[in-house]
Amino acid sequence: MSPRAWSATLILAVIGAFSLSVWLGSVDLTIRETLAAFTGRGDTSIRQIVVELRAPRAVLAILVGGGLALAGAVFQALLRNPLAEPYILGISGGAATGAVLALALGLAVSHSWALPIAAFVGALLAITLVLRVAAAADDRVDVRVLLLAGVVVGAFFTACLSFVLSISDARTVRSAILWMMGSLAGADWVTVMTVALYTLPATLVLIGLARPLNLMAIGEETAGYLGTNVERVKKVAYVVASLLTAAGVAATGIIGFVGLIVPHGVRLVVGADYRMLLPLSFLAGAVFLTLADVVARTMLSPIEVPIGVITALVGVPLFLLLLRRSMGSTSWW
């Protein structure tokens, strides 16, 4: 299949996943009822479920899934490391510490906006700290230092997190653990708009960096000789991909695996050209997270399974299969 055909397929898949997501859930609806809710007809309670609960949730899944996959692909090029994912540079640790502090201090109960803001601030703190360390000498960013600083800052925040959890009550610990496994529950249009405000411009900026990122993947020195402003690309890519991740984490908690396996999966199928890889990773990540959320909501309905569990349980076998086929295997097992 040509890249163009893949784009078209994935755009249709996003629409399909969205439709599935607003149709399926703990309340059984017919397709006719679902459609009627969008056109403002039909039962008010159904309209409430579809338009105010399921639709924002599906859109949030599209934005966050797409954003995580895109950020993962960018970090892989930037750090020249196939193990890189959006949380590799300590963002998850910073965000989780902020979120758990908000929970432990009881702020999250009194103000619904406190948790996402605390998580976002924690993520920003981690991002700033890491960049400060890596850009200390003559303002050049050394990606090896960036990686090392990111991992160490992440470990520091994880220690803070463990400390706060160790002196918290059982209820806080449970909420914290659930948050850390990620969830799209509680998505509303305000959240969607806030996340979109970060995700859409960041996506455009990062896709605009596709060609310099291609060059970065063959080495910074060579990229420079081919006309890339290496230092600027590194800083812009790092800051924008980090903000994109932070916005997602603040809204949904830590959803693992999307940012690691989606870009690799797309790379195995369409190749390493970032001009295709970035937009297709966004679309594939959006489809993947939306479908994962449908499974999370319906598998043990009315109980919700944390979405991070689904992304790992479904994503990992799927990825291993792709990996196996890329090694030349044609059998399914």
Add this chain to the structure above:
Amino acid sequence: MVVSDTSPALAAIDLTVRYRGSSVPALNQVNMGVPRGMFYAVLGPNGSGKSTLLRALLGVVAPVSGHACVAGRRVMDWERRALAREVGVVPQSESVAFPLTVRDLVAMGRYPHLRGLQAETPDDRQAIATAMERCDVVAFANRLTSTLSGGEIQRARMARALAQEPNSLVLDEPTANLDIRHEMEILELLRTSVDNGMTVFFITHHLDLAARFADRILLLSEGEVVAEGEPSEVLDEETLNHVYQWPVSVAENPVTGTLHVTPLPTPTDPTPRKSTGSSRSDPSR
């Protein structure tokens, strides 16, 4: 831009480079110029500053004093993309983080000619095709870089630099991994390019090939220029013995008619080695 045609393609003026944490400069007061349309070879032992000179000439490392010029303009004043259209570089080594096809690797040479996400024009495709043909990589254009031999990847990188359609080509030991056929093909290709007006700056350890293909040779030792001039002026037994700390014999090769440098067996009474600089770290890694 207005650039005088007589200004050298690449030049160093009192160029001194010192790496952080090093007590001795990697380059000390280097003055040199590569005239346009010349095959210019740079020789010198490991750690003599060859690769540092390349990086300083292209503005990758900043000098502590003096400056580097490209086509008559200070290198720091060049816009990166304009510089990449003027000079194509094949660095000593690079590792591709994610395998890509040879064709995609060569196409990266068009980066400085394209804006943003602009698609390749027929001109770009022509430049890529010509470069691939000249470097003999067409046969494996669709193979992934991870499956190539050392020689194949080297030719692909060469093709990428040619696809930039630069006025000058700068190469750091480009034939180090090549067998004699592909080494000769690359050198003859470079020689032909020079005869057609291109400038070539060529770092090598291969004294004989420098003698055979280069118009001028720069000999570096411990960050300083030891000699510069035509091969017959630079490749002198006494100078080479001193610089390489090994006895050599220089004679005319009866087949090519160019100079031929033969390292002699271990001397029974070795010339006393210079003690200075032996602990210097090698800036070219």
